[in-house]
Amino acid sequence: GRVYPIKQGSFAANDKVQVSALFGALSESQDLPVVILLHDLGGDKNDWLNGTGAFVELLERNYAVLAIDLRGHGDTPLPDDRQVLQLADLENSFLDVHAALTWLQGQSGVNANRVAVVGSGSGGNVAYVSLGVFPQQIKTGISLSPGLWEASSLAPLVVGDGIESFGPRSMLFMVGDQDQLQGSEVTLSYADFARNLESQTAEPKDLRVFQNSTDHGFELLDNVPEALDLLFLWLETNL
Numbered sequence: 001g002r003v004y005p006i007k008q009g010s011f012a013a014n015d016k017v018q019v020s021a022l023f024g025a026l027s028e029s030q031d032l033p034v035v036i037l038l039h040d041l042g043g044d045k046n047d048w049l050n051g052t053g054a055f056v057e058l059l060e061r062n063y064a065v066l067a068i069d070l071r072g073h074g075d076t077p078l079p080d081d082r083q084v085l086q087l088a089d090l091e092n093s094f095l096d097v098h099a100a101l102t103w104l105q106g107q108s109g110v111n112a113n114r115v116a117v118v119g120s121g122s123g124g125n126v127a128y129v130s131l132g133v134f135p136q137q138i139k140t141g142i143s144l145s146p147g148l149w150e151a152s153s154l155a156p157l158v159v160g161d162g163i164e165s166f167g168p169r170s171m172l173f174m175v176g177d178q179d180q181l182q183g184s185e186v187t188l189s190y191a192d193f194a195r196n197l198e199s200q201t202a203e204p205k206d207l208r209v210f211q212n213s214t215d216h217g218f219e220l221l222d223n224v225p226e227a228l229d230l231l232f233l234w235l236e237t238n239l
Contacts, residue, residue: 004059006049010075013099015092020075021045021100024055025064025109033114033239036100037067040121040217041090041148044074047120052218054118054228061232064110070096070126090122090148090158097130101137116239118142118231120217124173125158128197132160132168140170140204140238142231145179145216147193154186156193169202172234174220174227176213190216204238 006024013019022045025032035058037048045067048055058065069076070093072085079089097117104112115138119127124143131141148157160166173194181188191209198207210224220227 002060004056011099011103013071013095015079015095017071017076017079017096017099019071019096019099020069021103022049022055022067023065023107024059026059026062029062030109031111032062032064032109033116033235034064034066034104034110034112035235036097036115036117037065038070038093038097038117038119038123038126039067039073040123042073043120043123045069046074048218052222054218054221054231057228063235066100066104068096068100070123087150087157093126093158094130094133097126097138098134101134114139114239116140116142116235118144119146120144122146122148122158124217125197128168128171128201129158129160129163129166131171132166133163135167135169140172140234141168142172142174142234143194143197144218144220145175145190145194146173146197147181147188147190149181149188154188156196159197167202168197168200170204170238171198171201172205172230173198173201173207174230175207175209176215176220176224177209177211178214179216180214206234 124146
């Protein structure tokens, strides 16, 4: 087997939130493209190591990998030492991605001009927003089962509303067609959410809806045979 140095660290966002992260790369390689991994709501950076093989698979394919804890998750605190996650924190999670981009600029052995962001679940929303806000710093992205709704109005959340000069592009969306939230009166479809985001994304873009799949987020990469191949093909083509 091969041994990969994976180290834990942190870096500050513009609003002083200290973002916790795991970083891995082949020590003998130079000028590696980078993939930033974003977890789902309620998850953390370790999900990419313990819940799926995606982190290690990316290392095997010679990518540098940076998995971060979004604010209010894992070892990343909320602003002002608050204890309760608020909607504003979810909307501002793209600031944690910006902190990662800034940190990468100072790292040797990586190509900070070749950065992709991959998000699972609501992390896919953050990936989409981050591409729309930082088009010069992120080359491409992959959104796995994006979807987040306001509880009472069911309005879509973390989709870049109100952000000036917002223009997402170069994204692959992947989702299971049976991935749904079942309420007492309404069923929310992650596939429909992904379709809406894809319709507002500029080329290059692609949407893959996997039939008869209830898999959510990075589960797609482990359980849908073609999903992981599509992810790497997208990175090879667009990163």
